[in-house]
Amino acid sequence: MKISLLADCPEQAAQVAQWYFDEWAHKDPESTLDRVKQKVALSMNHSEIPIAFVVHIEDELAGAGEIKYRELPDYPGLNYWLDGIYVPVKLRGKGISTALIEYARQKAHEFALPSLNLRCEAHNVKLYEKHGFEVVYTEQHKSIMSCAFDGLK
Known part of the structure; x- marks a missing residue:
């Protein structure tokens, strides 16, 4: 399993966009x-x-994720968002999402972000809790989770 920046494999962008759209x-x-x-x-x-x-297993594109900056009035102070963690159905259960989440946490440390936040459905809460995220808000059918990085600005 190899994780790369999408900028290093731009030919994969169309597939990632298709996943996100679908x-x-x-x-x-x-x-x-x-x-x-x-x-x-x-x-x-x-x-x-x-x-x-993005993550590849051998030469196959196996998942994707993003870190974005957003100022959302409903969530003051939660500005850096882990978004688009996606793994195709046929590849789920192989630890790919775990690798993507940990990569995002590593990038958040490199960027010295104070926290990384996400919005997820209830069935994914336990997955993110295993990686240090905590539910900070609940909205309709989604949870807003945050992982603080102590001592970082």
Whole structure:
């Protein structure tokens, strides 16, 4: 299993965008695949946020994730978000999401982020709790989780 920045394998961006559209974005009537592709393209950075990363098993694209900056009025102080952790159904249960989450935590440390936050469905809460995230808000069918990095600015 190898994790890389999406910027280092830009040919994978279309597949990542398709995953994101199929899994989440299609639920928004204003979303299009082209818009998702544009958002993914904005995350193809090497040393700044937003930053996207992908995992490969041998030569197969096996998952993706992103760290983004967002100022959301409902969540003051929660500005850095782990987003888009995705693993295709056929590859789930192999530790890929764990590797992506730990990679994101490592990147958060490298960027000296005060915390990393995420929004997830109830069935994923335990997964993120194993990686130091705690539920800080609950909204309808989603949990807002945060992982603080003590001593970092």
